[in-house]
Amino acid sequence: MTQQIEDYALIGDLRTAALVGLDGSIDWLCLPRFDSQAVFAALLGDARNGRWALAPQTGGRCTRRRYRGDSLILDTEWITPDGAVRVTDFMSPTSTGPQVVRILEGLAGEVPMHMCMVPRMDYGKVVPSLRSVGGHFIATAGPDSVWLRSDVALTATHGTLAGDFVVPAGQQISFAFGYTPTPELVLPTVDAAASLAATETYWREWVSKCTYSGPWADAVKRSLITLKALTFAPTGGILAAATTSLPEQIGGSRNWDYRFCWLRDAAFTLQAFLATGYVEEASAWRDWLVRAVDGDPSGTQIMYAVDGARHLPELTLDWLPGHAGSSPVRIGNGAATQRQNDVWGEVLDALHATRDAEDPPRPVEAHLERTLLTQLERNWAEPDNGIWEVRGPQRHFVHSKLMAWVGVDRAVRVLEKHHTGGSLNELRDLREAIHTEICHRGFSQSRRAFTQSYGSARLDASVLLMPRYGFLPWADPRMVDTVDAIQRDLTRNGLVLRYAVGNEGTNVDGVHGEEGAFLACSFWLVDALHGIGRTDDAAELFDRLLSLRNDVGLLSEEYDPITGRHLGNTPQALSHAGLVTTALHLATPSAHDRRVPTADVA
Secondary structure, eight states: OOOOGGGOEEEEOSSOEEEEOTTSEEEEEESSSTTSOEEEOGGGSOGGGOEEEEEETTOSOOSEEEESSSSSOEEEEEEETTEEEEEEEEOOTTSSSOEEEEEEEEEEEEEEEEEEEEOOHHHHTBOOEEEEETTEEEEEETTEEEEEEESSOOEEETTEEEEEEEEETTOEEEEEEEEEETTTOOOOOOOHHHHHHHHHHHHHHHHTTOOOOSTTHHHHHHHHHHHHHTEETTTTEEOSBSOBOOOSSTTSSOOOBOOSEEHHHHHHHHHHHHHTTOHHHHHHHHHHHHHHHTTOGGGOOSEEOTTOOOOOOOEEOTTOOOGGGOOOOEESOGGGGSOOTHHHHHHHHHHHHHHHHOSSOOOOOHHHHHHHHHHHHHHTTSOBOTTTTOSSOOBOBHHHHHHHHHHHHHHHHHHHHTTOOTTHHHHHHHHHHHHHHHHHHSEETTTTEEOSBTTOOOOBGGGGGTGGGTSSOTTOHHHHHHHHHHHHHSEETTEEOSBOOOTTSBOTTSOBSOOOEEHHHHHHHHHHHHHTTOHHHHHHHHHHHHHTSOTTSOOOSEEETTTTEEESSSSBHHHHHHHHHHHHHHTSOOOTTOOOOHHHHO
Protein backbone atom coordinates (compact mmCIF):
# COMPACT_ATOMS: atom_id res chain seq x y z
CA MET A 1 0.00 0.00 0.00
CA THR A 2 1.25 3.46 -0.90
CA GLN A 3 -1.35 5.22 1.23
CA GLN A 4 -0.61 6.15 4.83
CA ILE A 5 -3.34 6.27 7.47
CA GLU A 6 -3.33 10.08 7.38
CA ASP A 7 -3.85 10.03 3.60
CA TYR A 8 -7.52 9.14 4.01
CA ALA A 9 -10.59 11.35 4.26
CA LEU A 10 -13.94 10.21 5.61
CA ILE A 11 -17.37 10.29 4.01
CA GLY A 12 -20.43 8.79 5.66
CA ASP A 13 -24.20 8.80 6.10
CA LEU A 14 -24.62 7.98 9.84
CA ARG A 15 -25.08 4.31 8.94
CA THR A 16 -21.66 3.47 7.55
CA ALA A 17 -18.58 5.29 6.28
CA ALA A 18 -15.95 5.12 3.55
CA LEU A 19 -12.30 6.16 3.45
CA VAL A 20 -11.11 8.01 0.35
CA GLY A 21 -7.38 8.23 -0.37
CA LEU A 22 -5.37 11.09 -1.80
CA ASP A 23 -5.21 9.13 -5.05
CA GLY A 24 -9.00 9.11 -5.45
CA SER A 25 -9.46 5.50 -4.37
CA ILE A 26 -12.09 4.38 -1.87
CA ASP A 27 -10.18 1.69 0.02
CA TRP A 28 -12.57 1.00 2.90
CA LEU A 29 -16.34 0.61 2.98
CA CYS A 30 -18.54 -1.74 5.00
CA LEU A 31 -22.13 -2.29 3.89
CA PRO A 32 -24.80 -1.84 4.99
CA ARG A 33 -23.48 -0.85 8.47
CA PHE A 34 -20.25 0.30 10.05
CA ASP A 35 -19.68 -3.19 11.46
CA SER A 36 -20.78 -5.15 8.39
CA GLN A 37 -18.38 -7.00 6.13
CA ALA A 38 -16.23 -4.73 3.99
CA VAL A 39 -16.82 -4.65 0.23
CA PHE A 40 -13.71 -2.48 -0.23
CA ALA A 41 -10.87 -3.68 2.01
CA ALA A 42 -7.71 -2.53 0.20
CA LEU A 43 -6.97 -0.49 3.35
CA LEU A 44 -5.94 -3.78 4.98
CA GLY A 45 -4.45 -5.40 1.90
CA ASP A 46 -4.24 -4.29 -1.72
CA ALA A 47 -6.45 -3.64 -4.74
CA ARG A 48 -7.30 -7.32 -5.00
CA ASN A 49 -9.16 -7.01 -1.68
CA GLY A 50 -11.53 -4.39 -3.07
CA ARG A 51 -11.37 -0.71 -3.95
CA TRP A 52 -13.00 1.94 -6.13
CA ALA A 53 -10.53 4.14 -7.99
CA LEU A 54 -11.58 7.27 -9.88
CA ALA A 55 -8.79 9.60 -11.04
CA PRO A 56 -6.99 10.97 -14.10
CA GLN A 57 -5.19 8.37 -16.19
CA THR A 58 -1.93 10.07 -15.29
CA GLY A 59 -2.48 8.76 -11.75
CA GLY A 60 -0.81 10.05 -8.61
CA ARG A 61 -2.02 12.05 -5.68
CA CYS A 62 -4.54 14.82 -6.05
CA THR A 63 -3.46 18.45 -6.31
CA ARG A 64 -5.68 19.45 -3.41
CA ARG A 65 -8.78 18.35 -1.54
CA ARG A 66 -11.08 19.80 1.08
CA TYR A 67 -14.46 19.33 2.66
CA ARG A 68 -17.11 21.59 1.21
CA GLY A 69 -17.73 24.10 3.98
CA ASP A 70 -18.94 22.59 7.22
CA SER A 71 -20.03 19.28 5.73
CA LEU A 72 -18.85 15.75 5.05
CA ILE A 73 -18.84 16.36 1.27
CA LEU A 74 -15.33 15.84 -0.08
CA ASP A 75 -13.99 17.75 -3.11
CA THR A 76 -10.81 16.31 -4.63
CA GLU A 77 -9.09 18.13 -7.51
CA TRP A 78 -6.33 17.25 -9.95
CA ILE A 79 -4.47 19.63 -12.23
CA THR A 80 -2.89 17.66 -15.09
CA PRO A 81 -1.09 18.58 -18.33
CA ASP A 82 -4.44 18.05 -20.09
CA GLY A 83 -6.57 20.17 -17.78
CA ALA A 84 -8.27 20.06 -14.38
CA VAL A 85 -11.03 17.94 -12.85
CA ARG A 86 -12.89 17.68 -9.55
CA VAL A 87 -14.37 14.58 -7.95
CA THR A 88 -17.05 15.21 -5.32
CA ASP A 89 -17.61 12.25 -2.98
CA PHE A 90 -20.40 12.00 -0.43
CA MET A 91 -22.95 9.77 1.25
CA SER A 92 -26.32 11.30 2.04
CA PRO A 93 -27.89 10.86 5.49
CA THR A 94 -31.23 11.54 3.78
CA SER A 95 -31.11 8.58 1.36
CA THR A 96 -33.28 5.52 1.91
CA GLY A 97 -30.22 3.26 2.12
CA PRO A 98 -26.43 3.58 2.19
CA GLN A 99 -25.17 4.99 -1.12
CA VAL A 100 -21.84 6.43 -2.24
CA VAL A 101 -22.21 9.13 -4.89
CA ARG A 102 -19.23 10.37 -6.93
CA ILE A 103 -19.68 13.38 -9.22
CA LEU A 104 -16.89 14.06 -11.69
CA GLU A 105 -16.68 17.57 -13.16
CA GLY A 106 -14.37 18.93 -15.84
CA LEU A 107 -12.87 22.25 -14.75
CA ALA A 108 -10.46 23.01 -17.61
CA GLY A 109 -9.21 21.34 -20.78
CA GLU A 110 -10.03 17.70 -21.55
CA VAL A 111 -8.78 15.18 -19.01
CA PRO A 112 -8.50 11.44 -19.74
CA MET A 113 -9.97 9.58 -16.75
CA HIS A 114 -9.91 6.03 -15.47
CA MET A 115 -12.49 4.34 -13.23
CA CYS A 116 -11.90 0.90 -11.77
CA MET A 117 -14.17 -0.76 -9.22
CA VAL A 118 -13.14 -4.02 -7.59
CA PRO A 119 -16.00 -5.12 -5.30
CA ARG A 120 -15.11 -7.96 -2.96
CA MET A 121 -17.36 -9.53 -0.36
CA ASP A 122 -16.39 -10.84 3.08
CA TYR A 123 -13.52 -8.41 3.70
CA GLY A 124 -11.85 -8.89 0.32
CA LYS A 125 -12.10 -12.67 0.21
CA VAL A 126 -15.00 -13.44 -2.14
CA VAL A 127 -15.17 -12.40 -5.81
CA PRO A 128 -18.85 -11.71 -6.59
CA SER A 129 -20.63 -12.48 -9.82
CA LEU A 130 -21.31 -9.47 -12.07
CA ARG A 131 -24.26 -8.82 -14.32
CA SER A 132 -26.10 -5.88 -15.87
CA VAL A 133 -29.74 -5.24 -14.92
CA GLY A 134 -31.75 -2.26 -16.16
CA GLY A 135 -28.84 0.14 -16.43
CA HIS A 136 -27.21 -1.04 -13.20
CA PHE A 137 -24.30 -3.38 -12.66
CA ILE A 138 -25.05 -5.91 -9.91
CA ALA A 139 -22.37 -7.73 -7.92
CA THR A 140 -23.72 -10.66 -5.88
CA ALA A 141 -22.27 -13.13 -3.41
CA GLY A 142 -24.62 -15.12 -1.20
CA PRO A 143 -27.09 -12.93 0.68
CA ASP A 144 -25.44 -9.64 -0.29
CA SER A 145 -25.57 -7.58 -3.46
CA VAL A 146 -24.12 -4.20 -4.37
CA TRP A 147 -25.06 -2.15 -7.39
CA LEU A 148 -23.43 0.56 -9.49
CA ARG A 149 -25.07 3.09 -11.79
CA SER A 150 -22.72 4.93 -14.15
CA ASP A 151 -23.08 7.75 -16.68
CA VAL A 152 -20.29 6.21 -18.79
CA ALA A 153 -19.84 2.84 -20.43
CA LEU A 154 -18.00 0.25 -18.35
CA THR A 155 -16.75 -3.26 -18.99
CA ALA A 156 -17.09 -6.13 -16.54
CA THR A 157 -14.32 -8.73 -16.44
CA HIS A 158 -13.12 -11.10 -13.71
CA GLY A 159 -15.16 -9.38 -10.99
CA THR A 160 -13.95 -5.90 -11.96
CA LEU A 161 -15.76 -2.93 -13.51
CA ALA A 162 -13.57 -0.51 -15.45
CA GLY A 163 -13.76 2.27 -18.01
CA ASP A 164 -11.64 4.96 -19.67
CA PHE A 165 -13.17 8.21 -20.88
CA VAL A 166 -12.44 11.90 -21.40
CA VAL A 167 -14.03 14.72 -19.38
CA PRO A 168 -14.10 18.16 -21.06
CA ALA A 169 -14.51 21.40 -19.11
CA GLY A 170 -18.09 21.95 -17.99
CA GLN A 171 -19.20 18.31 -18.20
CA GLN A 172 -20.42 16.34 -15.20
CA ILE A 173 -20.45 12.57 -14.90
CA SER A 174 -21.93 10.80 -11.91
CA PHE A 175 -21.67 7.36 -10.33
CA ALA A 176 -23.85 5.91 -7.58
CA PHE A 177 -23.07 2.77 -5.60
CA GLY A 178 -25.15 1.06 -2.96
CA TYR A 179 -26.18 -2.09 -1.14
CA THR A 180 -29.28 -4.24 -1.31
CA PRO A 181 -30.05 -7.67 0.16
CA THR A 182 -29.86 -10.23 -2.65
CA PRO A 183 -33.50 -11.47 -2.34
CA GLU A 184 -34.83 -7.90 -2.64
CA LEU A 185 -32.56 -6.41 -5.33
CA VAL A 186 -34.01 -2.93 -4.93
CA LEU A 187 -32.24 -0.78 -7.52
CA PRO A 188 -33.04 2.89 -6.89
CA THR A 189 -32.75 5.71 -9.38
CA VAL A 190 -30.31 8.22 -7.89
CA ASP A 191 -30.49 11.90 -8.82
CA ALA A 192 -26.90 12.87 -7.99
CA ALA A 193 -27.50 16.63 -8.02
CA ALA A 194 -30.58 16.38 -5.79
CA SER A 195 -28.78 14.04 -3.41
CA LEU A 196 -25.85 16.46 -3.19
CA ALA A 197 -28.17 19.37 -2.42
CA ALA A 198 -29.97 17.37 0.27
CA THR A 199 -26.63 16.39 1.84
CA GLU A 200 -25.43 20.00 1.88
CA THR A 201 -28.68 21.09 3.51
CA TYR A 202 -28.45 18.36 6.15
CA TRP A 203 -24.96 19.31 7.28
CA ARG A 204 -25.61 23.06 7.10
CA GLU A 205 -28.63 22.71 9.37
CA TRP A 206 -26.84 20.36 11.77
CA VAL A 207 -23.75 22.54 12.14
CA SER A 208 -25.91 25.64 12.66
CA LYS A 209 -26.91 24.24 16.07
CA CYS A 210 -23.33 24.48 17.37
CA THR A 211 -23.06 26.93 20.27
CA TYR A 212 -19.26 27.29 20.15
CA SER A 213 -17.87 30.40 18.49
CA GLY A 214 -14.41 30.64 20.05
CA PRO A 215 -10.95 31.02 18.51
CA TRP A 216 -10.81 27.42 17.23
CA ALA A 217 -14.30 27.35 15.70
CA ASP A 218 -13.23 25.70 12.44
CA ALA A 219 -11.32 22.91 14.19
CA VAL A 220 -14.12 22.35 16.72
CA LYS A 221 -16.83 22.17 14.05
CA ARG A 222 -14.79 19.77 11.95
CA SER A 223 -14.31 17.49 14.96
CA LEU A 224 -18.02 17.69 15.81
CA ILE A 225 -18.92 16.73 12.23
CA THR A 226 -16.53 13.79 12.53
CA LEU A 227 -18.11 12.72 15.82
CA LYS A 228 -21.56 12.98 14.28
CA ALA A 229 -20.35 10.83 11.36
CA LEU A 230 -19.46 8.15 13.94
CA THR A 231 -23.03 7.98 15.26
CA PHE A 232 -25.39 5.27 14.03
CA ALA A 233 -28.60 7.14 13.32
CA PRO A 234 -30.99 4.16 13.37
CA THR A 235 -30.26 3.48 17.05
CA GLY A 236 -28.28 6.40 18.52
CA GLY A 237 -25.17 4.29 19.16
CA ILE A 238 -21.77 6.02 19.00
CA LEU A 239 -18.73 4.28 17.52
CA ALA A 240 -15.15 4.45 18.73
CA ALA A 241 -13.83 4.61 15.14
CA ALA A 242 -14.79 3.73 11.57
CA THR A 243 -12.13 1.07 10.97
CA THR A 244 -10.64 -2.14 12.24
CA SER A 245 -7.04 -3.28 12.65
CA LEU A 246 -5.19 -0.12 11.66
CA PRO A 247 -1.95 -0.66 13.59
CA GLU A 248 -0.80 1.12 16.73
CA GLN A 249 2.70 0.08 15.65
CA ILE A 250 3.52 -0.37 11.97
CA GLY A 251 4.32 -4.04 11.44
CA GLY A 252 3.09 -4.93 14.93
CA SER A 253 0.17 -6.93 16.30
CA ARG A 254 -1.65 -4.18 18.21
CA ASN A 255 -4.51 -4.17 15.73
CA TRP A 256 -8.07 -4.04 17.06
CA ASP A 257 -11.62 -3.63 15.80
CA TYR A 258 -13.08 -0.30 16.91
CA ARG A 259 -16.36 -0.36 14.94
CA PHE A 260 -18.39 -0.84 18.10
CA CYS A 261 -20.02 1.25 20.79
CA TRP A 262 -17.84 1.52 23.89
CA LEU A 263 -19.82 3.06 26.74
CA ARG A 264 -16.68 4.86 27.93
CA ASP A 265 -15.77 6.34 24.55
CA ALA A 266 -19.36 7.42 24.03
CA ALA A 267 -19.31 9.21 27.39
CA PHE A 268 -16.35 11.31 26.22
CA THR A 269 -18.12 12.04 22.94
CA LEU A 270 -21.24 13.11 24.83
CA GLN A 271 -19.17 15.59 26.82
CA ALA A 272 -18.20 17.22 23.52
CA PHE A 273 -21.75 17.16 22.17
CA LEU A 274 -23.39 18.50 25.33
CA ALA A 275 -20.82 21.27 25.71
CA THR A 276 -21.58 22.55 22.19
CA GLY A 277 -25.37 22.37 22.22
CA TYR A 278 -26.04 18.90 20.82
CA VAL A 279 -28.42 17.52 23.41
CA GLU A 280 -30.32 15.42 20.83
CA GLU A 281 -27.32 13.17 20.28
CA ALA A 282 -26.93 12.61 24.01
CA SER A 283 -30.62 11.79 24.42
CA ALA A 284 -30.50 9.37 21.47
CA TRP A 285 -27.48 7.61 22.96
CA ARG A 286 -29.19 7.37 26.36
CA ASP A 287 -32.21 5.75 24.67
CA TRP A 288 -29.89 3.36 22.79
CA LEU A 289 -28.25 2.37 26.06
CA VAL A 290 -31.57 1.68 27.74
CA ARG A 291 -32.55 -0.61 24.86
CA ALA A 292 -29.13 -2.30 24.74
CA VAL A 293 -29.20 -3.33 28.40
CA ASP A 294 -32.96 -3.96 28.58
CA GLY A 295 -33.71 -7.39 29.95
CA ASP A 296 -30.38 -7.82 31.72
CA PRO A 297 -29.18 -4.45 33.08
CA SER A 298 -27.18 -6.22 35.79
CA GLY A 299 -25.11 -7.79 33.00
CA THR A 300 -24.26 -4.50 31.33
CA GLN A 301 -21.20 -4.85 29.09
CA ILE A 302 -18.53 -2.27 28.41
CA MET A 303 -19.34 -2.29 24.68
CA TYR A 304 -22.05 -3.34 22.23
CA ALA A 305 -22.67 -3.49 18.49
CA VAL A 306 -24.30 -0.47 16.86
CA ASP A 307 -27.71 -2.15 17.15
CA GLY A 308 -27.12 -3.12 20.78
CA ALA A 309 -26.07 -6.73 20.11
CA ARG A 310 -23.91 -8.17 22.90
CA HIS A 311 -22.04 -10.98 21.14
CA LEU A 312 -18.83 -9.61 19.56
CA PRO A 313 -16.53 -12.62 19.10
CA GLU A 314 -12.96 -11.75 18.13
CA LEU A 315 -11.73 -13.45 14.94
CA THR A 316 -8.70 -13.06 12.69
CA LEU A 317 -8.85 -12.76 8.89
CA ASP A 318 -5.78 -14.62 7.69
CA TRP A 319 -6.32 -13.76 4.01
CA LEU A 320 -5.65 -10.07 4.69
CA PRO A 321 -1.98 -9.08 5.25
CA GLY A 322 -2.91 -5.99 7.25
CA HIS A 323 -2.17 -2.33 6.70
CA ALA A 324 1.52 -1.96 5.86
CA GLY A 325 1.98 -5.63 6.70
CA SER A 326 0.63 -5.25 10.23
CA SER A 327 -1.08 -8.48 11.19
CA PRO A 328 -3.25 -10.03 12.36
CA VAL A 329 -6.36 -8.35 11.00
CA ARG A 330 -9.09 -8.74 13.62
CA ILE A 331 -12.86 -8.38 13.56
CA GLY A 332 -14.92 -8.43 16.72
CA ASN A 333 -13.37 -7.52 20.05
CA GLY A 334 -12.64 -9.84 22.94
CA ALA A 335 -12.55 -6.90 25.38
CA ALA A 336 -16.36 -6.91 25.32
CA THR A 337 -16.35 -9.52 28.09
CA GLN A 338 -13.76 -7.82 30.29
CA ARG A 339 -14.39 -6.32 33.71
CA GLN A 340 -13.72 -2.60 33.43
CA ASN A 341 -14.97 -1.01 36.62
CA ASP A 342 -14.52 2.57 35.39
CA VAL A 343 -17.39 2.24 32.91
CA TRP A 344 -20.20 2.46 35.46
CA GLY A 345 -18.98 5.83 36.72
CA GLU A 346 -18.53 7.20 33.21
CA VAL A 347 -22.04 6.17 32.22
CA LEU A 348 -23.58 7.57 35.39
CA ASP A 349 -21.75 10.83 34.77
CA ALA A 350 -23.01 10.95 31.16
CA LEU A 351 -26.59 10.23 32.23
CA HIS A 352 -26.36 12.92 34.90
CA ALA A 353 -25.05 15.48 32.41
CA THR A 354 -27.66 14.56 29.79
CA ARG A 355 -30.50 14.97 32.25
CA ASP A 356 -29.20 18.39 33.30
CA ALA A 357 -28.94 19.54 29.67
CA GLU A 358 -32.39 18.47 28.48
CA ASP A 359 -35.04 21.19 28.29
CA PRO A 360 -37.51 20.26 29.55
CA PRO A 361 -35.68 17.62 31.56
CA ARG A 362 -36.58 14.03 30.75
CA PRO A 363 -36.47 11.59 33.62
CA VAL A 364 -33.76 9.07 32.83
CA GLU A 365 -34.56 5.42 33.37
CA ALA A 366 -34.21 5.29 37.14
CA HIS A 367 -34.01 1.52 37.13
CA LEU A 368 -30.93 1.62 34.86
CA GLU A 369 -29.19 4.15 37.11
CA ARG A 370 -29.94 2.10 40.21
CA THR A 371 -28.64 -1.04 38.53
CA LEU A 372 -25.42 0.64 37.42
CA LEU A 373 -24.90 2.10 40.87
CA THR A 374 -25.47 -1.32 42.43
CA GLN A 375 -22.87 -2.86 40.13
CA LEU A 376 -20.45 -0.10 41.02
CA GLU A 377 -20.99 -0.60 44.75
CA ARG A 378 -20.44 -4.35 44.41
CA ASN A 379 -17.39 -4.23 42.16
CA TRP A 380 -15.45 -1.02 42.74
CA ALA A 381 -13.08 -2.57 45.29
CA GLU A 382 -12.20 -5.46 42.98
CA PRO A 383 -9.27 -5.48 40.52
CA ASP A 384 -10.18 -5.08 36.86
CA ASN A 385 -8.81 -4.69 33.32
CA GLY A 386 -9.01 -0.90 33.45
CA ILE A 387 -9.55 1.87 30.92
CA TRP A 388 -6.84 0.50 28.60
CA GLU A 389 -8.38 -2.98 28.47
CA VAL A 390 -5.28 -4.84 29.57
CA ARG A 391 -5.03 -8.44 28.48
CA GLY A 392 -2.62 -9.17 31.30
CA PRO A 393 -3.38 -9.62 35.02
CA GLN A 394 -6.15 -7.54 36.55
CA ARG A 395 -5.05 -4.76 38.90
CA HIS A 396 -6.43 -2.10 41.19
CA PHE A 397 -6.23 0.68 38.59
CA VAL A 398 -6.41 4.19 40.02
CA HIS A 399 -8.56 5.46 37.16
CA SER A 400 -11.12 2.72 37.79
CA LYS A 401 -11.31 3.76 41.46
CA LEU A 402 -11.60 7.41 40.39
CA MET A 403 -14.61 6.61 38.21
CA ALA A 404 -16.20 4.67 41.05
CA TRP A 405 -15.96 7.87 43.07
CA VAL A 406 -17.48 9.81 40.15
CA GLY A 407 -20.43 7.43 39.87
CA VAL A 408 -21.21 7.64 43.58
CA ASP A 409 -20.73 11.41 43.56
CA ARG A 410 -23.24 11.85 40.71
CA ALA A 411 -25.75 9.65 42.53
CA VAL A 412 -25.32 11.78 45.66
CA ARG A 413 -25.92 14.94 43.64
CA VAL A 414 -29.17 13.55 42.22
CA LEU A 415 -30.45 12.61 45.66
CA GLU A 416 -29.44 15.97 47.11
CA LYS A 417 -31.06 17.90 44.25
CA HIS A 418 -34.38 16.11 44.70
CA HIS A 419 -34.16 16.15 48.49
CA THR A 420 -34.42 12.38 48.54
CA GLY A 421 -33.42 10.50 51.63
CA GLY A 422 -32.99 6.79 51.22
CA SER A 423 -29.36 5.81 50.96
CA LEU A 424 -27.97 9.34 50.78
CA ASN A 425 -25.90 9.12 53.96
CA GLU A 426 -24.55 5.69 53.02
CA LEU A 427 -23.55 6.98 49.58
CA ARG A 428 -21.86 10.01 51.07
CA ASP A 429 -19.87 7.71 53.34
CA LEU A 430 -18.93 5.49 50.39
CA ARG A 431 -17.86 8.50 48.36
CA GLU A 432 -15.59 9.65 51.15
CA ALA A 433 -14.18 6.16 51.68
CA ILE A 434 -13.26 5.80 48.01
CA HIS A 435 -11.70 9.26 47.99
CA THR A 436 -9.60 8.46 51.04
CA GLU A 437 -8.45 5.13 49.63
CA ILE A 438 -7.37 6.64 46.30
CA CYS A 439 -5.40 9.39 47.99
CA HIS A 440 -3.76 6.89 50.33
CA ARG A 441 -3.07 3.96 47.99
CA GLY A 442 -3.02 5.60 44.57
CA PHE A 443 -0.42 8.29 45.27
CA SER A 444 3.22 7.22 45.33
CA GLN A 445 5.34 9.27 47.71
CA SER A 446 8.54 8.06 46.05
CA ARG A 447 7.20 8.84 42.54
CA ARG A 448 5.51 12.01 43.76
CA ALA A 449 2.54 11.24 41.52
CA PHE A 450 -0.69 9.35 41.26
CA THR A 451 0.24 6.13 39.54
CA GLN A 452 -1.40 3.56 37.30
CA SER A 453 -2.41 1.12 40.02
CA TYR A 454 -2.10 0.62 43.75
CA GLY A 455 1.45 -0.12 44.79
CA SER A 456 2.86 0.52 41.33
CA ALA A 457 5.45 3.07 40.26
CA ARG A 458 4.10 3.14 36.69
CA LEU A 459 2.63 6.39 35.44
CA ASP A 460 -0.67 6.49 33.58
CA ALA A 461 -2.10 9.44 31.66
CA SER A 462 -5.68 8.70 32.78
CA VAL A 463 -5.02 10.19 36.23
CA LEU A 464 -4.82 13.59 34.53
CA LEU A 465 -8.63 13.50 34.49
CA MET A 466 -8.99 13.69 38.29
CA PRO A 467 -9.66 17.43 38.56
CA ARG A 468 -11.92 17.45 35.49
CA TYR A 469 -14.27 15.13 37.33
CA GLY A 470 -14.08 17.20 40.52
CA PHE A 471 -12.06 14.68 42.54
CA LEU A 472 -9.32 17.19 43.49
CA PRO A 473 -8.73 20.85 42.74
CA TRP A 474 -6.15 21.61 40.08
CA ALA A 475 -4.03 23.47 42.59
CA ASP A 476 -3.66 20.44 44.85
CA PRO A 477 0.13 19.88 45.17
CA ARG A 478 -0.30 16.18 44.40
CA MET A 479 -1.95 17.04 41.08
CA VAL A 480 0.74 19.58 40.20
CA ASP A 481 3.42 17.01 40.96
CA THR A 482 1.54 14.38 38.91
CA VAL A 483 1.30 16.69 35.91
CA ASP A 484 5.02 17.42 36.16
CA ALA A 485 5.88 13.72 36.41
CA ILE A 486 3.76 12.78 33.40
CA GLN A 487 5.13 15.62 31.29
CA ARG A 488 8.67 14.65 32.24
CA ASP A 489 8.51 10.84 32.15
CA LEU A 490 5.48 9.81 30.09
CA THR A 491 5.96 11.79 26.90
CA ARG A 492 7.70 11.16 23.62
CA ASN A 493 8.84 14.35 21.91
CA GLY A 494 6.31 16.23 24.04
CA LEU A 495 3.31 14.01 23.24
CA VAL A 496 1.75 11.78 25.90
CA LEU A 497 1.87 7.99 26.05
CA ARG A 498 -0.96 6.13 27.76
CA TYR A 499 1.61 4.31 29.89
CA ALA A 500 5.22 3.19 29.56
CA VAL A 501 6.23 0.06 27.69
CA GLY A 502 8.84 -2.11 29.40
CA ASN A 503 12.27 -2.63 27.88
CA GLU A 504 11.34 -6.20 27.00
CA GLY A 505 8.49 -4.89 24.84
CA THR A 506 5.72 -6.55 26.85
CA ASN A 507 3.59 -4.07 28.69
CA VAL A 508 1.20 -4.15 31.60
CA ASP A 509 -1.48 -4.79 28.96
CA GLY A 510 -0.01 -8.21 28.17
CA VAL A 511 0.56 -7.41 24.48
CA HIS A 512 3.97 -7.43 22.82
CA GLY A 513 5.33 -4.33 21.10
CA GLU A 514 5.18 -0.58 21.41
CA GLU A 515 2.71 2.06 20.30
CA GLY A 516 2.58 5.75 19.45
CA ALA A 517 1.60 8.75 21.51
CA PHE A 518 -2.08 8.60 22.44
CA LEU A 519 -3.73 11.77 21.15
CA ALA A 520 -6.61 11.91 23.63
CA CYS A 521 -4.09 11.74 26.48
CA SER A 522 -2.14 14.60 24.92
CA PHE A 523 -5.31 16.71 24.97
CA TRP A 524 -5.75 15.74 28.63
CA LEU A 525 -2.28 17.12 29.33
CA VAL A 526 -3.29 20.40 27.70
CA ASP A 527 -6.26 20.54 30.07
CA ALA A 528 -4.00 19.80 33.02
CA LEU A 529 -1.38 22.40 32.12
CA HIS A 530 -4.12 25.01 31.76
CA GLY A 531 -5.73 23.86 34.98
CA ILE A 532 -2.57 24.28 37.07
CA GLY A 533 -1.99 27.74 35.60
CA ARG A 534 0.63 26.99 32.91
CA THR A 535 -1.57 28.50 30.23
CA ASP A 536 1.20 29.35 27.77
CA ASP A 537 2.48 25.78 27.80
CA ALA A 538 -1.08 24.53 27.37
CA ALA A 539 -1.73 26.77 24.37
CA GLU A 540 1.55 25.76 22.75
CA LEU A 541 0.80 22.05 23.09
CA PHE A 542 -2.76 22.53 21.82
CA ASP A 543 -1.49 24.33 18.72
CA ARG A 544 0.90 21.47 18.11
CA LEU A 545 -1.87 18.92 18.41
CA LEU A 546 -3.98 20.85 15.92
CA SER A 547 -1.06 20.71 13.50
CA LEU A 548 -1.09 16.90 13.66
CA ARG A 549 -4.48 16.70 11.91
CA ASN A 550 -4.32 15.56 8.33
CA ASP A 551 -5.09 17.86 5.40
CA VAL A 552 -8.86 17.58 5.97
CA GLY A 553 -8.77 17.89 9.77
CA LEU A 554 -8.92 14.25 10.86
CA LEU A 555 -7.11 12.56 13.75
CA SER A 556 -6.41 8.90 14.31
CA GLU A 557 -6.03 7.20 17.66
CA GLU A 558 -2.27 7.69 17.97
CA TYR A 559 0.65 9.53 16.41
CA ASP A 560 4.28 8.59 15.89
CA PRO A 561 6.32 11.70 16.76
CA ILE A 562 9.43 10.14 15.21
CA THR A 563 8.04 9.41 11.74
CA GLY A 564 5.22 11.97 11.79
CA ARG A 565 2.66 9.30 10.89
CA HIS A 566 -0.84 8.62 12.19
CA LEU A 567 -1.34 5.29 13.94
CA GLY A 568 -4.36 3.28 15.00
CA ASN A 569 -7.94 3.34 13.84
CA THR A 570 -9.27 6.43 12.14
CA PRO A 571 -10.94 8.77 12.61
CA GLN A 572 -10.92 8.21 16.35
CA ALA A 573 -13.80 9.54 18.47
CA LEU A 574 -11.66 9.91 21.61
CA SER A 575 -9.17 12.12 19.76
CA HIS A 576 -11.82 14.41 18.29
CA ALA A 577 -13.79 14.57 21.54
CA GLY A 578 -10.56 15.58 23.26
CA LEU A 579 -10.01 18.37 20.75
CA VAL A 580 -13.49 19.79 21.33
CA THR A 581 -13.49 19.67 25.13
CA THR A 582 -9.94 21.02 25.34
CA ALA A 583 -10.79 23.97 23.07
CA LEU A 584 -13.66 24.85 25.40
CA HIS A 585 -11.48 24.32 28.47
CA LEU A 586 -8.84 26.72 27.17
CA ALA A 587 -11.53 29.35 26.64
CA THR A 588 -12.22 29.46 30.40
CA PRO A 589 -10.05 31.09 33.06
CA SER A 590 -7.43 28.79 34.55
CA ALA A 591 -9.29 26.50 36.92
CA HIS A 592 -6.37 25.56 39.17
CA ASP A 593 -8.13 26.85 42.27
CA ARG A 594 -11.61 25.48 41.54
CA ARG A 595 -13.35 22.13 41.80
CA VAL A 596 -15.29 21.80 38.55
CA PRO A 597 -17.49 18.84 37.56
CA THR A 598 -17.11 17.31 34.13
CA ALA A 599 -20.20 18.86 32.60
CA ASP A 600 -19.00 22.36 33.48
CA VAL A 601 -15.43 21.89 32.25
CA ALA A 602 -16.37 20.10 29.05
